[in-house]
Amino acid sequence: MIARLLSHDLPRSRVLAVLLVLIVLGLAVAPLVFPGTKALNVAAKVLVFIVLVASFDLLLGYTGIVSFAHTMFFGIGAYGIAIASTQLGPGWGALAVGVAAALAASLLLSLLIGLFGLRVKAIFFAMITLAVASAFLTLASQLSEWTGGEDGLSFRLPEALADRRASYWLLFACATLLVLAMLRIVNSPFGRVLQAIRENEFRAEAIGYRTVVYRTLGNVLSALFATLAGCLLALWLRYNGPDTSLSFEIMLDVLLIVVIGGMGTVYGAVVGSLLFVLAQSYLQDLMKLAAPAVDGVPLLSTLISPERWLLWLGVLFVLSVYHFPNGIVGRLRAMKTSQSAHHIKKETSP
Amino acid sequence: MSATLPRTRFDVVPLALVPALALAAWPLVGTSSTWLTLTVAGLAMGMIVFIVASGLTLVFGLMDVLNFGHGVFIAFGAFIATSVLGGLADWTGADSLWLNLAALLPAMLAAMALAAAVGWAFERVLVRPVYGQHLKQILITMGGMIIGEELIKAIWGPALVPLSLPAALRGVLALGDASVEKFRLLATGLGALVLVAMLYLLNRTKLGLLVRAGVQDREMVESLGYPIRRLFVGVFVAGSALAGLGGALWALYQQGVVPQIGAQLNVLIFIVIIIGGLGSTLGCLAGALLVGLLANYTGFLWPKLALFSNIGLMVLVLLWRPRGLYPVTSR
Numbered sequence: 001m002i003a004r005l006l007s008h009d010l011p012r013s014r015v016l017a018v019l020l021v022l023i024v025l026g027l028a029v030a031p032l033v034f035p036g037t038k039a040l041n042v043a044a045k046v047l048v049f050i051v052l053v054a055s056f057d058l059l060l061g062y063t064g065i066v067s068f069a070h071t072m073f074f075g076i077g078a079y080g081i082a083i084a085s086t087q088l089g090p091g092w093g094a095l096a097v098g099v100a101a102a103l104a105a106s107l108l109l110s111l112l113i114g115l116f117g118l119r120v121k122a123i124f125f126a127m128i129t130l131a132v133a134s135a136f137l138t139l140a141s142q143l144s145e146w147t148g149g150e151d152g153l154s155f156r157l158p159e160a161l162a163d164r165r166a167s168y169w170l171l172f173a174c175a176t177l178l179v180l181a182m183l184r185i186v187n188s189p190f191g192r193v194l195q196a197i198r199e200n201e202f203r204a205e206a207i208g209y210r211t212v213v214y215r216t217l218g219n220v221l222s223a224l225f226a227t228l229a230g231c232l233l234a235l236w237l238r239y240n241g242p243d244t245s246l247s248f249e250i251m252l253d254v255l256l257i258v259v260i261g262g263m264g265t266v267y268g269a270v271v272g273s274l275l276f277v278l279a280q281s282y283l284q285d286l287m288k289l290a291a292p293a294v295d296g297v298p299l300l301s302t303l304i305s306p307e308r309w310l311l312w313l314g315v316l317f318v319l320s321v322y323h324f325p326n327g328i329v330g331r332l333r334a335m336k337t338s339q340s341a342h343h344i345k346k347e348t349s350p
Numbered sequence: 351m352s353a354t355l356p357r358t359r360f361d362v363v364p365l366a367l368v369p370a371l372a373l374a375a376w377p378l379v380g381t382s383s384t385w386l387t388l389t390v391a392g393l394a395m396g397m398i399v400f401i402v403a404s405g406l407t408l409v410f411g412l413m414d415v416l417n418f419g420h421g422v423f424i425a426f427g428a429f430i431a432t433s434v435l436g437g438l439a440d441w442t443g444a445d446s447l448w449l450n451l452a453a454l455l456p457a458m459l460a461a462m463a464l465a466a467a468v469g470w471a472f473e474r475v476l477v478r479p480v481y482g483q484h485l486k487q488i489l490i491t492m493g494g495m496i497i498g499e500e501l502i503k504a505i506w507g508p509a510l511v512p513l514s515l516p517a518a519l520r521g522v523l524a525l526g527d528a529s530v531e532k533f534r535l536l537a538t539g540l541g542a543l544v545l546v547a548m549l550y551l552l553n554r555t556k557l558g559l560l561v562r563a564g565v566q567d568r569e570m571v572e573s574l575g576y577p578i579r580r581l582f583v584g585v586f587v588a589g590s591a592l593a594g595l596g597g598a599l600w601a602l603y604q605q606g607v608v609p610q611i612g613a614q615l616n617v618l619i620f621i622v623i624i625i626g627g628l629g630s631t632l633g634c635l636a637g638a639l640l641v642g643l644l645a646n647y648t649g650f651l652w653p654k655l656a657l658f659s660n661i662g663l664m665v666l667v668l669l670w671r672p673r674g675l676y677p678v679t680s681r
Contacts (some may be wrong), residue, residue: 066488122484123416124628127620128664134617135661142654248613252496259489302504311500318493321486322479 005180007187011267013332020267023274028172031165038281044168044236046277047175048229053257054182054269055225060255061264062186063218064198066122068251069113069129072136073223075246076109077102077230082240083146085155092158095235102227110223114216137246152241161235171232178228183266185221194218195264253280256317262327271328276313283309364636364675371640375647383527388646394534396642397541398603400635402596403619403626404548405589411565411629411678413582415477416484419491420593420619421612422498426468427461427594428601428611429506432513434460442516450516458598465594466587468498473586495612502609512606537599544592545635552631561585565629565678621660625667627674636675637667 003010011017026033030043056070080102081095088094113132117125140147147153161167185191196204197211205211234240253276261272284306303311324331372389379385406420434457435442441453476494480486514520515533522529552558564571564578572578600615601607622641626633641660649656667675 064485066485123410123488124624126418126488127416127624131617131621131624131661131664135658138657142657252492255489255492256496305504307508308500308504311497311504314493314496314500317496318476318490321489321493325486 007180007184009183009187009266011333013329013335015335016267016271016329016332019271019332023270024176031168037164040164040168042277042281044171045281046274047171048233048236049254049257049273049277050270051175051178051229051232052226053254053261053273054179054266055222055229056254057258057263057266057269058182058186058222058225059218060258061262061268062191062198063194063215063222064122065118065215065219066126067129067219067222068126068248069133069136070222070226070254071246071248071251072133073106073110073226074230074233074250075136075140075240075242076106077227077232078234078240078245079140079147079153079230080105080227081231081234082148082153082155085157086153090156090158095158099228099231102231103224106223106227107220110220111216114219115212118212118215118219133246133248133251137242137248140246141242148241150242152239152244154239157235157238167235171236174228174232178225179266179270182225186266190214190217198264256313258327259317260313260320260327262329262331263325265326265329268327268329275328279309279313361676364633367675368636368639368643371643371647375643375651378651379647381527383529384650386525386528387530388650389643390530390534390538392643392646393639394531394537394541394603394642395645396639397538397545398596398599399618399622399642400638401541401544401599402593402615403622403638404544404631404634405585405592406619407623407626407629407634408561408565408585408631409582409589410623412561412568412578412585413481414568415481415487416628417472417477417491418488418616419472419476419494419498420589421614421616422472422495423465423469423590423593423612424597424600424615425499425502425607425609425612427465427597428607429502429511429597430464430594431457431461431598432511432601432607433506435513435516442514445517447518450518453516458595461594461598462591463594465597466591469587469590469593470583472590473583477586495616499609499612506609508609510606510608513601514605515602533602537603540599544595548631557581618660621664623674625664625674627671627676627678629678630674630676633674633676 011020027043027047031040034040034043052070052074056067059065059067059070077099080098082098084094084098084101088097113129117128141150143149157167161170186194193204193209193214196207197209197214201211204214230245233245237244257272257276258269260276261270262268287304287306287309290304302308320327326333372392375388376382376385379388402420402424406417410416435453438453438456441449444450472494476490477487480490519533519536521532523532523535550558552562560571560576560581564581568578597607597611597615600611618641622637623634625637625640626635640663644659644663645656648659655662671677
């Protein structure tokens with residue numbers, strides 16, 4: 001049953017399995033266990049990031065494409081809900097219209113970008129998406145009649161979602177479904193073809209797969225999931241602006257999480273997002289506590305000041321690209337196989 | 351027997367686009383004086399962008415490495431120049447052109463030196479282990495960018511650092527009816543100087559010959575016994591130094607500098623080198639000038655559209671020549 005839910009892509013490491021169960025349980029009961037608005041906000045942000053990062057993993061980890069336009073689709077989702085709710089008034093109809101319109105817009109845009117951009121080399125695609133994303137960010141802040149410009153939009157949702165706990169659990173359910181759906185996709189025959197293209201595009205083409213079609217489809221799927229993640233964000237915050245969903249900082253955060261968590265393993269998104277968002281929300285407090293200890297040392301105190309935590313994350317990112325290309329998840333899995341190899345050796349040695 | 355190599359015909363169309371664009375804008379702008387002001391502003395911006403982007407495009411052409419962290423060198427150059435100029439406030443405030451220039455020179459040299467040092471370390475530590483792996487290159491250099499930006503924030507603080515132009519370079523110069531900002535003239539001149547030096551180096555020296563040959567066919571140059579790796583490090587460091595110089599000029603152009611300057615300019619220089627054709631110096635020049643001019647003309651004629659002029663230009667160019675204005679043959 002669980003194996004089927006997870007599409008037979010099990011964690012394959014005891015530590016990872018325990019960790020995942022703890023995370024899922026923790027997120028499920030978060031509103032009951034952790035009191036306070038901040039804790040609930042952090043938990044909701046973790047959920048949204050899990051979906052967003054997993055959708056980026058679909059692109060980067062499974063298809064081997066680097067795109068910097070991923071937050072654009074995230075933003076489209078968030079703006080879809082925000083604009084529909086402001087223009088049509090709060091209601092379930094407005095939400096449905098918003099989600100549908102956002103999905104349609106993302107579908108069209110990602111298809112266009114894919115068809116034009118994916119014919120060329122990876123580096124070209126990365127640069128073009130960077131340019132497109134920055135143009136979209138400008139567009140969103142310029143169309144202020146619709147998007148509220150730099151100030152963004154605050155809006156109201158249907159009455160049923162007024163209760164924070166209820167909307168949190170709705171978020172939880174949606175996020176779980178979406179992650180399971182993505183697991184299903186990457187473990188389908190289609191997902192295998194994507195991985196084959198990532199490993200050796202020439203050979204995949206030689207076997208007879210039309211790589212452009214598959215890569216474009218991968219791009220579109222990942223964009224659609226990112227859009228849904230954006231919808232979830234808007235549902236939770238009841239606000240959306242350029243900085244909350246479109247900014248380049250979020251794109252970098254997503255990149256950091258995917259690589260540190262583990263590329264090409266949807267579970268990496270879960271573990272990575274939790275660690276990242278927790279660090280972002282609480283590590284700075286912890287570092288503030290440690291700050292007085294190094295107060296006297298001039299350079300050191302600025303380097304490990306709470307505002308500079310991204311510096312250390314960047315270092316960790318570079319190290320993980322070099323040394324653990326499969327991130328935390330890959331590390332945990334490798335630990336398990338080396339242990340069992342050791343085990344077998346011990347058994348067969350006498 | 352005097353066998354001459356068959357000469358390929360030089361393709362002038364992309365370079366001719368630059369004056370064509372300027373002439374096409376003339377009737378639209380209307381008055382000649384405004385047109386002249388805009389054109390000089392556009393050329394200045396284009397020249398600065400060219401200085402910044404030329405190193406990046408050569409590095410890509412030579413070693414097939416695309417450096418997403420190129421913006422860090424720009425930012426370091428800009429900040430160090432700001433610091434040096436801040437320290438020489440007596441000279442920059444003085445009402446003498448020579449004292450002002452005497453302050454600018456060490457600022458620019460310091461910017462170039464520091465950016466070169468950062469570039470050298472960047473190549474050594476980050477880029478060297480990932481040659482030939484595009485995906486990792488993008489990720490690693492992006493990581494380098496994050497680290498560099500955070501280091502800058504740690505050293506100079508996260509806020510905007512204002513920078514005022516040296517006294518003699520403030521204000522405008524009247525050319526007939528047109529008024530041209532003095533600093534922009536200086537930037538254009540400096541850009542032209544860099545361009546001439548670069549063209550001389552690339553086209554008239556053996557070093558340049560090797561670099562150009564390496565861009566065309568790296569393995570052939572290597573098999574003839576030239577140390578392409580060392581050549582590449584040299585180009586990388588020189589490109590970083592140029593980025594530092596460009597950063598210093600950009601900081602003066604904007605009269606202030608923020609730590610995010612690298613990430614902001616990255617988008618612009620990527621657009622420029624895509625327009626020009628990855629790896630092509632001449633294409634980079636044409637692309638930079640087109641972007642600079644178009645940004646200034648549209649900024650005057652249709653301010654809202656100006657924000658999208660770069661990307662519109664890129665789309666048009668790619669529709670016309672999918673591999674950029676001057677496609678480099680081997681890629």
